[in-house]
Amino acid sequence: MALWEQLLAGAIGLFIIFMFFPGIKATMEKSKNAEEKHWGTILLLTTVLVAFIALMIYSVQ
Numbered sequence: 001m002a003l004w005e006q007l008l009a010g011a012i013g014l015f016i017i018f019m020f021f022p023g024i025k026a027t028m029e030k031s032k033n034a035e036e037k038h039w040g041t042i043l044l045l046t047t048v049l050v051a052f053i054a055l056m057i058y059s060v061q
Contacts, residue, residue, distance in 0.1 A: 001009075
């Protein structure tokens, strides 16, 4: 990838983070104040994501 493409990708990434940060910050505050924690859901989603990525890597080889 050329240097200008890397710089453009970095700038777009920073722009996306900048645009979504207020929503992420508000969501994190709501999560801290939540009465019920959903760790089981987070673990399930993480497991499914890791399994899907492993399947994708395995299917390419």
